[in-house]
Amino acid sequence: MQLLKTIKEVRDAVAAARRQGKIIGLVPTMGALHAGHGSLIQKARADCSFVVVSIFVNPTQFGPTEDFNKYPRTLDTDTRLCESLGVDCIFAPLAEEMYPQRNLTWVDVEQMTKGLCGASRPGHFQGVATVCAKLFHIVQPDRVYFGQKDAQQAAVICRMVTDLNFPMEIIVCPTVRERDGLAMSSRNRYLSSEQRKQAVCLYQALCGCRKMVEQGIISTSQLIAQINQVITTAGVQVEYISIVDAQTLQPMTSLTADALVALACRVGTTRLIDNMLIFLNPPRFQI
């Protein structure tokens, strides 16, 4: 496995793989890899003949009061995990490599980035879309792997790739959960043991919502009220709970199309997100 730091090195490695007729898979990450990333890498490994994992804590997607400085940086353990999963190449650039001068060019996916996490994280999705566009131009993968856990991010990137004709396929893989249902996240390591127990209420609230839908409830305000009650009863602070169209991310008043139930909460000072997809035809849930 190669550990590459410069754009030229990764371009050369990918070009050599292409000359051998290989299919290129990219798993974009910010490092602090966990089993959720592991599942994306495994899927890429199964689908592609050359797998690149990018590890870059992207400064442009963090707000001024967010956790950019304290975001975990664990390159040595990340490298070992990638090696054990058969990754061909890690691309771990420094910020100066990705942003050698002040960026004047941004990718802005309108509408879909205003609500949900976008409401409390202005500029976040602009930073995500821009760095992903840069990574896609640098690596030029055939397939790129994202997790459903970051549902809004996945929907925004799918739209960017369609709108801007990026010649690649985006594959969105199911959320990987701890045994009690908590969605895997690099930020879970910020939780104290008491907060870790509380945090499971996000998953429990989504499961309760699934039960209500199974019982025939389609009013989104009723479903949101129930989710809110489960989470606040556990002593966790709700930032938002929304039920939106799964493609457009626009709010829905009743479940009349495939829907995304998305929520963000604060457990102590740690911001956690989770979500569930509801498909209508045939009826199915992805949680």
Ligand code: PAF
């Ligand atoms: O999901 C992440 O880790 C990041 O938002 C991404 C996609 C790597 C862009 O920095």
